[in-house]
Amino acid sequence: MPDPDLILITKLAETHRRLGELYGLPVWQPHGDPTAQLVATILSQNTSDVNTARSFRALVDVYPDWQAVVDAPEQELIEVIRSGGLANQKAPRIQSALRHIYEERGDFDLHWLADLPVAEARVWLTQMPGVGNKTASIVLLFALGRPAFPVDTHVGRVCRRLGLAPTKASADKVMAIIETFAPDDWFYPLHKNFIQHGRTTCKARKPRCQGCVLRNICDSFR
Template sequence: MEAEPQDRAREAMEVYRRLVELHGARPLVPRRDPLHELISTMLSQRTNWRNEDLAYRRMWERFGSWQAIRDADVAELTEVISPSSFAEAKAPNIQRVLTRIFEERGEADLGFLADLPVEQGLEWLLSLPGVGLKTASLVLLFCFAKPVLPVDTHVHRVSQRVGLIAPRLNPTAAHAPLLALLPADPYVLYNFHMALLRHGQKICVFRDPHCERCPLPDLCDWYQTHRAGHPPQEENA
């Protein structure tokens, strides 16, 4: 029988409590300028953080300003950000985003998003080329403390295995139901995101999750189906 919404919300907060206890809480303070956050998150799509960071640093070292990145030869920009996967698609999108921002705002500044209601901010960001719901939500939460929840592959995997969202729900579709389970508190939403992200990177990995190190087995649908009552197989000699 499917859990009632209030039961699932209680479970979401218990998952939050246990994973924050395990991985630690962070203060919600902007770590990067909003435009830096936006472009870095675009570079991070289907790319690990090391290559995202390398691509961003190479881009900035080569061109030195947002105007120069906007006006660069697209083939050169593609080569510079090549540590990031799908650079041939990301380079023109980055230039289109920068062109749009300069045309509308007159400068490389996203500070106006602080004054927009959440839905308007999401709508504006989602209208940018190459920007999806995860990226838009991340910029609004990380930079402006808006009550939204970015759902990346790690947050999605952990939430799905535990049973907070339906098994076949994709990451984009998971944003609304996960957000509905949590209080509209940016600090909680931020640390829920960060705790599940860390958990997915370190313990609840894609292949062969480390359930012996996880504090959630009694809550986890995946564990109950695949591991509970199943003794570990012995390795071949």
């Protein structure tokens, strides 16, 4: 009987190869500012990249440092980041997260997380309200260069349809599967290319299956 783990690893490797040929292999270049990444990722929840960038720029233009963000009246911060959407929810989440960091560490620096095992760093980050595994993994992967695999709606959808994860697997389950079976240096290009593929081909409502480079290895292709 075929080994299911070997089948999954083989499919994952072929998926990585084909998407790399189609979209290229993005270079993993961590930018090194985990606190800024945390704030930006909270701002990115349920909005577009354009709105995220606009609201983050507005925030850093108004406030000279993270302490000023914490000290700002909540309603003022809401107005500053309103362009990002859901500002009434995101403003208190941002202030709560920053307060938590300061209360635990005495400053706003999160670089020390790079020295922890990924699982421990993720647990520490997800203690903060509004910070789940996806947000924590984005901070670790994009800012600190740690091998964590963020799963958004596009990533989860593509993985489930391909059969890399069960059809009803949660985002956390998809994350665990990829982190178990993919090499660390695949996490960044897989994450970026799954998102690109989900946006352009494996769309939620009308997937473009006939033109998909993965159709003959996809469990959902008919």
